[in-house]
Amino acid sequence: xxxxxxxxxxxxxxxxxxxxxxxxxxxxxxxxxxxxxxxxxxxxxxxxxxxxxxxxxxxxxxxxxxxxxxxxxxxxxxxxxxxxxxxxxxxxxxxxxxxxxxxxxxxxxxxxxxxxxxxxxxxxxxxxxxxxxxxxxxxxxxxxxxxxxxxxxxxxxxxxxxxxxxxxxxxxxxxxxxxxxxxxxxxxxxxxxxxxxxxxxxxxxxxxxxxxxxxxxxxxxxxxxxxxxxxxxxxxxxxxxxxxxxxxxxxxxxxxxxxxxxxxxxxxxxxxxxxxxxxxxxxxxxxxxxxxxxxxxxxxxxxxxxxxxxxxxxxxxxxxxxxxxxxxxxxxxxxxxxxxxxxxxxxxxxxxxxxxxxxxxxxxxxxxxxxxxxxxxxxxxxxxxxxxx
Numbered sequence: 001x002x003x004x005x006x007x008x009x010x011x012x013x014x015x016x017x018x019x020x021x022x023x024x025x026x027x028x029x030x031x032x033x034x035x036x037x038x039x040x041x042x043x044x045x046x047x048x049x050x051x052x053x054x055x056x057x058x059x060x061x062x063x064x065x066x067x068x069x070x071x072x073x074x075x076x077x078x079x080x081x082x083x084x085x086x087x088x089x090x091x092x093x094x095x096x097x098x099x100x101x102x103x104x105x106x107x108x109x110x111x112x113x114x115x116x117x118x119x120x121x122x123x124x125x126x127x128x129x130x131x132x133x134x135x136x137x138x139x140x141x142x143x144x145x146x147x148x149x150x151x152x153x154x155x156x157x158x159x160x161x162x163x164x165x166x167x168x169x170x171x172x173x174x175x176x177x178x179x180x181x182x183x184x185x186x187x188x189x190x191x192x193x194x195x196x197x198x199x200x201x202x203x204x205x206x207x208x209x210x211x212x213x214x215x216x217x218x219x220x221x222x223x224x225x226x227x228x229x230x231x232x233x234x235x236x237x238x239x240x241x242x243x244x245x246x247x248x249x250x251x252x253x254x255x256x257x258x259x260x261x262x263x264x265x266x267x268x269x270x271x272x273x274x275x276x277x278x279x280x281x282x283x284x285x286x287x288x289x290x291x292x293x294x295x296x297x298x299x300x301x302x303x304x305x306x307x308x309x310x311x312x313x314x315x316x317x318x319x320x321x322x323x324x325x326x327x328x329x330x331x332x333x334x335x336x337x338x339x340x341x342x343x344x345x346x347x348x349x350x351x352x353x354x355x356x357x358x359x360x361x362x363x364x365x366x367x368x369x370x371x372x373x374x375x376x377x378x379x380x381x382x383x384x385x386x387x388x389x
Contacts, residue, residue, distance in 0.1 A: 036152070053130065195290040195302055243365070247270075273346070277338050311353075314348065317336050
């Protein structure tokens, strides 16, 4: 378990330790989130494979049960033939012609009975093998879900510790991180503008507090970036992000429809289907400037990047990050909503904006997102083919 240790952030040596721990925790959270998404990517194909195996096994079992009378008759005939082989049977009553006809019919019947017996044995063997595969798939599915449960526990611990470190490094700043806009704000461009304004006020407050007590020369040299000890040292510029942005969830991307951009509605973004409870990560380095309601979605995160860019993640079930916190690309920021069926899909909407206007995010996405989705689709097709075989 990660347990927060109360340490005064005013002490410079302690602050350096807290900053170092926060940096390490960010990298740890990115690694755990990546592993979790990989595990989640395996869950849907495996669950589908187990369902198909179960359906096939049930159909074969029903077929065997429905042919039980025929099986009993076949086994009885084979048992009688085993006791009285055709070549050892005593002469039967009747004319020599009748006896010859009986031997011919019996000789033709025996191979057919044996062929049916071999087919029945093969069906029983195939059914047993299928049930063994089904049992193995079910065990693998249980193990994978247990692994995901441990992943979520680890991410929850990291999230709690990250929040505690931020509180220790930036005490008494809760008001500065409060919600910057009305949850019912109808215009996304206005919402982003108000969120940015609130973030700038918070940064000015931090800068004023950091400059207090310093000499004039040092105070003037202190920048907003240096005044915030929680700001990552390796924060990347978004202008260099083309081909490096991540999908917020592991899932299937739905290609957006072409339509005119409208600042009063979500548009030109990507819809991604994913499993319920799937971990949601930030697509690129930035700062959380909004976490709250926005119609028609219940929960929305807005991340401010550099160079006038913002990312919007809509449709989360829970946010594990607070307004004012910095994030690196790949850091977990929340989860998809839960659902009654483990294999059912949820939907998240992902939009990229520059200077308040929506832009197509697809050219910015890392190529590995595309290849990973192709790999997952291939794995599912192979699994389905194996089930049919």
